[in-house]
Amino acid sequence: MPLRALKEGQPIHAYNLSQTEWLQLKEQKKGITLQMPCCQNRAIPKTSKLGTQFFAHGRRGDCTSEAESKEHLLAKSIIAQACQDEGWEVTTEYQGETPNKERWIADVYAKKNKAQLVFEVQWSPQTEELTRQRQERYQFSGIRSAWFVKERKRNYYKIEEQGLPYFEIKYHEENNNFSIPKYNITLQEFIKGMLNKELTWFPQKGMEVETGLVTLSIPCWRCKEITQVVAGLEVKNQTETFKEFYNFDEVSETIRSMISHNIQQKYNIGTIKKRYSKTMQQQYLSNGCYHCDAIYGNFFLREEILELLVCDADLYPILTKVHHLGEEIPLPYQSWHFQEKRGTYNDSI
Ligand SMILES: [Zn+2]
Numbered sequence: 001m002p003l004r005a006l007k008e009g010q011p012i013h014a015y016n017l018s019q020t021e022w023l024q025l026k027e028q029k030k031g032i033t034l035q036m037p038c039c040q041n042r043a044i045p046k047t048s049k050l051g052t053q054f055f056a057h058g059r060r061g062d063c064t065s066e067a068e069s070k071e072h073l074l075a076k077s078i079i080a081q082a083c084q085d086e087g088w089e090v091t092t093e094y095q096g097e098t099p100n101k102e103r104w105i106a107d108v109y110a111k112k113n114k115a116q117l118v119f120e121v122q123w124s125p126q127t128e129e130l131t132r133q134r135q136e137r138y139q140f141s142g143i144r145s146a147w148f149v150k151e152r153k154r155n156y157y158k159i160e161e162q163g164l165p166y167f168e169i170k171y172h173e174e175n176n177n178f179s180i181p182k183y184n185i186t187l188q189e190f191i192k193g194m195l196n197k198e199l200t201w202f203p204q205k206g207m208e209v210e211t212g213l214v215t216l217s218i219p220c221w222r223c224k225e226i227t228q229v230v231a232g233l234e235v236k237n238q239t240e241t242f243k244e245f246y247n248f249d250e251v252s253e254t255i256r257s258m259i260s261h262n263i264q265q266k267y268n269i270g271t272i273k274k275r276y277s278k279t280m281q282q283q284y285l286s287n288g289c290y291h292c293d294a295i296y297g298n299f300f301l302r303e304e305i306l307e308l309l310v311c312d313a314d315l316y317p318i319l320t321k322v323h324h325l326g327e328e329i330p331l332p333y334q335s336w337h338f339q340e341k342r343g344t345y346n347d348s349i
């Protein structure tokens with residue numbers, strides 16, 4: 001059911017009419033031409049049970065446009081208005097096509113200068129395959145898109161991808177509004193934030209990060225002398241919106257490049273080099289005792305550091321340096337961040 005109609009051939013959007021104007025339109029419908037955008041059949045102004053103003057077919061005829069739930073209609077209306085409030089030119093139920101003439105209809109299409117966006121609301125279940133197919137069509141048409149789907153149980157498919165912004169929404173009867181549970185924010189606020197570039201794919205490849213060696217001071221298992229071993233790297237960006245610990249084996253080459261002979265002597269760190277491990281039955285880049293060169297395996301280091309990490313202990317990294325994510329430091333799990341918050345899925349549903 002569209003929010004848009006043609007009044008005397010000119011497009012109008014239902015949400016731009018006040019309640020009074022809407023009543024007037026209902027009353028004068030016989031004196032004016034009001035047409036559906038999908039089939040040009042007669043349009044009837046109506047109000048849904050959730051209070052959303054929309055247009056219904058006077059006569060469906062052979063129109064193939066799909067019926068929508070009242071929730072879909074409301075979410076679409078909220079998104080369209082949020083875009084308009086931010087100064088975007090909005091068309092609901094927008095008809096477009098791919099370069100090879102495949103047609104598509106988007107719930108909300110928004111345009112500002114050269115930027116084009118579409119927003120899709122999915123209240124009824126839709127297979128992941130179909131979501132991806134429809135997304136590809138928009139991509140092929142050179143238009144960025146975002147999906148807003150009904151919050152479902154945890155075992156229903158979730159998508160967290162840079163190429164497919166996909167967010168669950170939840171309807172709240174008490175205020176007749178939707179929220180994005182993941183970020184605990186209303187749908188309007190989220191849309192406005194999106195248009196103001198507050199939604200980011202994070203952390204980004206190539207991002208500058210400060211790395212610091214996390215070392216442990218331990219008595220050697222063989223010679224009993226105190227030696228330092230490098231358990232890994234603490235990696236963070238300047239604002240600390242990103243802060244992670246990387247285990248030695250994930251970044252061993254980078255760690256080796258950070259430790260010079262002088263540093264080794266200053267901190268009593270054993271040489272980082274390939275050693276043969278009997279347990280692993282192979283050679284790998286490893287820590288060793290500063291005094292007797294005994295090997296310190298990765299499993300041992302992971303266990304030691306885990307004990308500190310579970311009690312949230314401060315790591316006091318030494319020798320901070322600047323590195324880049326996705327280059328010297330492997331790219332970690334990336335996800336959509338809103339206003340620098342990672343967001344959480346609700347585990348209770
Ligand atoms: Zn129609």
Ligand SMILES: [Zn+2]
Nearest residue numbers: 220223289292
């Ligand atoms: Zn030793």
